[in-house]
Amino acid sequence: MTKPLIEISDLYKIFGPKPQSVVDRVKSGQSKEQILAETGHTVGLKAIDMKINKGEIFVIMGLSGSGKSTMIRHFNRLIDPTLGKILVEGVDVMELSSKELEEFRRQKMSMVFQRFALLPHRTVLENVAYGLEIQGIAKADRHAKAIEWMETVGLKGYEKQYPAQLSGGQQQRVGLARALATDAEILLMDEAFSALDPLIRSEMQDQLIELQQKLHKTIIFITHDLDEALRLGDRIAILKDGELVQQGAPDEILLSPADDYVEAFVKDVNRARALSVENVMQPPAYRITATTIEEALKQMKGVKQDYAYHVTDEGYQGVVTRESLIDAQNDEQKDLEQDIYEEVPTVSADSFIEEVLPESLVSDYSLPVVDEEGNLQGELERSAVAEIFTDSTDEQSTTNSSQNGDLSKDKEKSPAS
Structure with missing residues (x-):
């Protein structure tokens, strides 16, 4: 098993004059409010354990005061923990000594801030090249590299502009280009898109996903927005009052919330937009591998339903039914050919449920999930698609039933009834 790139073990952060003096209180389970009231100390983080893998986008999310921004500042030791280990x-x-830590920050990690943190008296080019300047790279070399990254993030032609002349989205692109230009393996992004307009924010999310597919950086992304976390994260950690309440893949968070706090987060999420086909598909139940009608009918005898997926050495071919095979045999057709297949669209495992929802609802058959090489990966059942909406629907039905029941009782008590 591949060792994680970053390991956080039993991490505590307590703010105040004598943090060590209240560690035992925190460990014994005293609340954040009680500790603040009795000692004047604030619990920032409590017993945090995280493992972050190389090349993944790991999202840390929570409401204001949950500890997420405190957490991200521990990775590069902008904040030192009260207790615990941070391994990179x-x-x-x-x-690390002061000099080693300075080199670690320059070479290993780059940071993208919520409020851009650009130098107003420097041009866009100089801002992007700033990290390279700190590293001691020659001017011509750092400018050449900065120009490459500006083009990558869509800022070609803005080299001589100043930050104040740019829109918010363009300023954040400068910040992103500056962070990427240093070639740091780990990218820390603290609420990087939250100050942007919704449309620009969506565009920046798209660009980050596109860049990550090429660069495979390890990205630690902080947000308070669950939709953003679900869209970007390979894995998500949710904090509440400095404690880690759940971590896992987006579909785990969405479909299996650990407690009421997480459930409150996910209840209003558009699941069809957040879940991919891969999250809900099943292995294909029945395959036919025959090349002739006769062989196919023999194989269909072992199929409980009236259709199956035809797969050959060349990959997925189509959906065949028992009825169509019998009709072909009656017409004295020998081989399985294109005209025997049902008109059933294929879908990609990477597609979001929202994209394939119309096809799944109108098809008489489970949709075949096929990759770019034509391999059959699974099937998307209509019932599986329906289930992702079940919880919210059932909850609403229960609420409505309860309300209707209360109304009925009120009517019984009413003199007019």
């Missing part, structure tokens, strides 16, 4: 590629960053 097996190196305990708490043991």
Whole structure:
């Protein structure tokens, strides 16, 4: 098993004059409010354990005061923990000297801030090249590299502009280009898109996903927005009052919330927009591998339903039914050919349910999930698609029933009834 790139173990952060003096209170389970009232200390993080894999987008989310921004500042030791370990590629960053820590920050991690943090008196080009300047890269080389990254994030032609001349979205692109230009393996993004207009924010999310497909950076992304977390994250960690309440893949968070707090987060999420076909598809139940009608009919005898997926060495071919095979045999057709297949669209495992919802609802058959090479990966059942809406529908029905029941009782008590 591949070792995680970053490991956080039993991490505590307590703000106040004597944080060590209240560690035992925190460990014994005293509440954040009680500790603040009795000691004047604030619990920022409590018993955090995280493992972050190389090349993934790991999202840390929570409401204001949950500890997510405190957490991200521990990775590059902008904040030192009260207790716990922070390992990056097996190196305990708490043991780094001041000089080693400075080099670690320059070479290993880059940060993208919510409010852009650009230098107003420097041009866009100089801002993008700033991290390289700090690294001691020659001017011509750092400018050449900065121009490459500006083109990558869509800022070609803005080299001589100043930050104040740019829109919010363009300023954040400068910040992103600056972070990427240093070639740091780990990218820290603290509410990087939250100050942007919704449309620009969506465009920046798209660009980050597109860049990640090429760059495979390890990205730690902070947000308070669950829709953003679900869209970007390979895995998500949810914090509440400094504690980690759940972490997992987006579909795990969405379909299996750990407690009422997480459930409150996910209840209003558009599941069809957040879940992919891969999250809900099943292995294909029945395959036919025959090349002739006669062989196919023999194989269909072992099929409980009246259709199956025809798969050959060349990959997925189509959906065949028992009835169509019998008709073909009656017409003295020998081989399985194109005209025997039902008109059933294929879908990709990467597609979101929202994209394939119309096809899944009108098809008489489960939709075949086929990859780019033509391999049959699974099937998307209509019932599986319906189930992702069940919880919210059932909850609404229960609420409505309860309300209707209360209304009935009120009518019984009413003199007019």
